[in-house]
Amino acid sequence: MSTLRIWETRYAAFSPVKTSGKQRLYEEHDVSKALLLKQLSQAGHTISAIAPLELATLRRMRSQSHQAPIHGEATGQVVSLAVVGLSLANRMESPKFALNLKQNRIQVSTVWWDLAAASNAELPTPPQVLLIKVNSLNAPVQAAIQALVRKHHFAHTIVIYHFAAEKVVQAMKFSGLMVRREPISDTDLAELLQSVLFVDPARAQEFGTSGSVISSRKYSEATLSRVAGISTNVLCECPRHVAELISQLASFEEYSQDCLNNTAEDAHLHAYLTSISGSARALFENALEKIAAHEGIDLREGAP
16 A cells, blocks of 8 residues: 555555545556556556556556566466456456466456447457456347447457346357356456467467457357258258257357356366367367358358
């Protein structure tokens, strides 16, 4: 706390609200700025130079300095995140959370206060993973999230919520989003992030994915069922077999995701299983696209 007061009084880094008892009340914006100032000062920046800067500028500087690992962080593949919710962004950027990541580092490159701000934003280079925190998950929020995903083509989306109707949760899972209810521990959230990463990032391009992150499902059960049921008078059996494999792998992938919530002891195993099944599912989706192009099959949703 003494460091925060020095940064506040000497460098005007914050302007906390003070109670009648002279206690300082730091808002989420101040917490986020304090985390970034600490990380940038550890990377060699002088506090006098960076304290007056805006939060967005500090975050850009943090992203640029992320080429070299910060003390205490994992040293593997860097995964970029877009985060909706300042409190969640603060959590992601804390050194405490970084200790839960085993082989990868995360880089919070974009932060939005809420879904409304995210919906109106433009991203020249979308991050690999979209991480969202909402209080209530209802049909309008679901529509806004899915519109955001379609707009920026994130490889994967994780939604954390407090309250939701079960049918909304199931619909979002069916569309390929990962959904978790609060409270979720740092360990569980880290395992959830690990579960969408390739075991072997060097081979990611073979799966047609964005960097080291496994892409979410491309095809619904309705599309896969239609492809599997196409008459085989002319076509070989490959479309049916591949479509059925994708459906089975997607089911196991979702099952493994749900098992992440069971116990801390087997969370890491199921994160690994989710990653393996998701990698295989993405590979077979690419195979289905090649088969469809060769056989003249329309894979668009709702196609005849």
